[in-house]
Amino acid sequence: MIPPTVRRIWGLMYRHLALYRRSWPRLLELAYWPTLQMCIWGFTASFFSSRLGSVGATAFGMLLGGVLLWEIALRSQMGVAISFLEEVWSRNLAHVFVSPLRPWELVAALIGMSVVRMLAGVVPAVLLAWALYAFNLFTLGPMLILFAINLMAMGWWVALAVVSLVLRHGAGAEALAWSVLFALTPFSAVYYPVSVLPAALRPVALALPSAHVFEGLRTLLNQHTIAWGHMAWAFGLNAVWLAGAVVLFMVQFRSARERGALLTMGE
Amino acid sequence: MDAITARGLSKRYDATLAVDAVDFAVAAGRTVGLLGGNGAGKTTTIAMLLGLLIPTSGSIRVLGHDMARDRFAALARMNFSSPYVALPQRLSVAENLRVYCHLYNVRHSGQRIAELAAQLDLGEFLDRPAGQLSAGQKTRVALAKALINRPEVLLLDEPTASLDPDSGDLVRSWLERYRAESGCSILLASHNMGEVERLCDHVLMMKRGRIVDRGSPAELLDRYGRDDLEEVFLDIARDRGRERVG
Numbered sequence A: 001m002i003p004p005t006v007r008r009i010w011g012l013m014y015r016h017l018a019l020y021r022r023s024w025p026r027l028l029e030l031a032y033w034p035t036l037q038m039c040i041w042g043f044t045a046s047f048f049s050s051r052l053g054s055v056g057a058t059a060f061g062m063l064l065g066g067v068l069l070w071e072i073a074l075r076s077q078m079g080v081a082i083s084f085l086e087e088v089w090s091r092n093l094a095h096v097f098v099s100p101l102r103p104w105e106l107v108a109a110l111i112g113m114s115v116v117r118m119l120a121g122v123v124p125a126v127l128l129a130w131a132l133y134a135f136n137l138f139t140l141g142p143m144l145i146l147f148a149i150n151l152m153a154m155g156w157w158v159a160l161a162v163v164s165l166v167l168r169h170g171a172g173a174e175a176l177a178w179s180v181l182f183a184l185t186p187f188s189a190v191y192y193p194v195s196v197l198p199a200a201l202r203p204v205a206l207a208l209p210s211a212h213v214f215e216g217l218r219t220l221l222n223q224h225t226i227a228w229g230h231m232a233w234a235f236g237l238n239a240v241w242l243a244g245a246v247v248l249f250m251v252q253f254r255s256a257r258e259r260g261a262l263l264t265m266g267e
Numbered sequence B: 001m002d003a004i005t006a007r008g009l010s011k012r013y014d015a016t017l018a019v020d021a022v023d024f025a026v027a028a029g030r031t032v033g034l035l036g037g038n039g040a041g042k043t044t045t046i047a048m049l050l051g052l053l054i055p056t057s058g059s060i061r062v063l064g065h066d067m068a069r070d071r072f073a074a075l076a077r078m079n080f081s082s083p084y085v086a087l088p089q090r091l092s093v094a095e096n097l098r099v100y101c102h103l104y105n106v107r108h109s110g111q112r113i114a115e116l117a118a119q120l121d122l123g124e125f126l127d128r129p130a131g132q133l134s135a136g137q138k139t140r141v142a143l144a145k146a147l148i149n150r151p152e153v154l155l156l157d158e159p160t161a162s163l164d165p166d167s168g169d170l171v172r173s174w175l176e177r178y179r180a181e182s183g184c185s186i187l188l189a190s191h192n193m194g195e196v197e198r199l200c201d202h203v204l205m206m207k208r209g210r211i212v213d214r215g216s217p218a219e220l221l222d223r224y225g226r227d228d229l230e231e232v233f234l235d236i237a238r239d240r241g242r243e244r245v246g
Helices: A004-022 A024-089 A092-097 A105-132 A145-173 A178-187 A199-206 A210-223 A229-260 B042-049 B071-075 B093-103 B109-119 B135-146 B167-181 B193-197 B217-224 B229-237 B243-244
Strands: B001-014 B016-027 B031-036 B055-060 B080-083 B153-157 B184-189 B201-209 B208-214
Touching: A004 A024, A004 A105, A024 A105, A024 A145, A024 A210, A092 A210, A092 B217, A105 A145, A145 A178, A145 A210, A145 A229, A145 B135, A178 A199, A199 A210, A229 B071, B001 B042, B016 B042, B016 B184, B016 B201, B016 B208, B031 B042, B031 B193, B042 B184, B042 B201, B055 B109, B055 B184, B071 B167, B080 B109, B080 B135, B093 B135, B093 B201, B093 B208, B109 B135, B109 B184, B135 B167, B184 B193, B201 B217, B201 B229, B208 B217, B217 B229
Parallel strands: B031 B184, B031 B201, B080 B153, B153 B184
Antiparallel strands: B001 B016, B001 B055, B201 B208
């Protein structure tokens, strides 16, 4: 027999999956931006690679690897935030929260949907990078899994913070679902090392798990060694930020119940 | 035994006291009507009973569970319907009901959906997106969702609003039958006085966040010397009640 907790989490995921099953434009939209990004950066990197020789080839790998890995964080963040916003837009929150679904089960379902959405968005881009530019992301080996876990976790805590703001300020905060992680891109050192940033901004970058992931990616591609220090920082920072985002979510969820926002949100 | 007990229940939003120290109980197997004009505090009271809204003060017990500490145990055994809370519009009716079968851990979901479809006459539009249904069809689907877990406590906010007389009668008959068969306790907020007279054993009259009168429909009619509850409602709403009773 399936435990009730698992059924409730699956129930909420099924609600979103059924939506995608009914709408091919929604499915297409998932892969649209990652593929477009990969095409633009891929052709740009190919151009520089052909002009700069072996230096260009290394830069090509770092650029394409960065683009594809950053999409993991972006899609994970949007997967959580937009799945929650779907409930707000359909004015279904009250039905969901008068069911026995616990808040943590809601979060688990949103994270489950973010994994599905991320895979649907990023895998086609990874395959296209392999077909168009002979760039195989899987040559990163097992480190790819550690990079991906950290970037997904970062997407989740950023999304939980966005969901908390939506609970606090209503659908007016929904624009953050698309924009907030883009605002962190300059500090994430996706396309350049942290050392390029002005000294005052480096601590900001180093407080983000993504900067450590991309420093680790560059070390792996340049020196063929694993930067365990950066990995440890990435995991540690994710744990701290995730714990903070969970506390923020619980505080705002309770505040929404005090203000009656769960009844009126989306109207 | 009481299915619902509310004691000293209040809700304040800044300077507005939406619900002011109300006390009431819904006995097991009974239907209680919650009547009052717009802004009287009915929806706020229902939202607190459902755990959607945290009371400023007071306590709520549903089926023996303290809603402040143990609301999930109660929520699994109760349900709610309101035409003002939507179901996802792009999902079909069957998909919507399946979602709630999972959320309420209803076994044999296909069988349960088929039962409700037969009882509430949903069969012809089970595969249609919820957003393409008429208002009456949506109300029946919302009721099917509210009954999906065979609730022991049912909170209904204007369950027959926007239904034509025939559909409204069908829903009322079905609620009567469901209560008789299941022993379910129902709290019904409605503006349809005929519906309240027909379905409710007891009525709570709310005004400006307070319960200003209570009793069976017959007791209220007798107390106010009126022929129907609508006139009693107007007496209370227009502060004529005290003069008439007094």
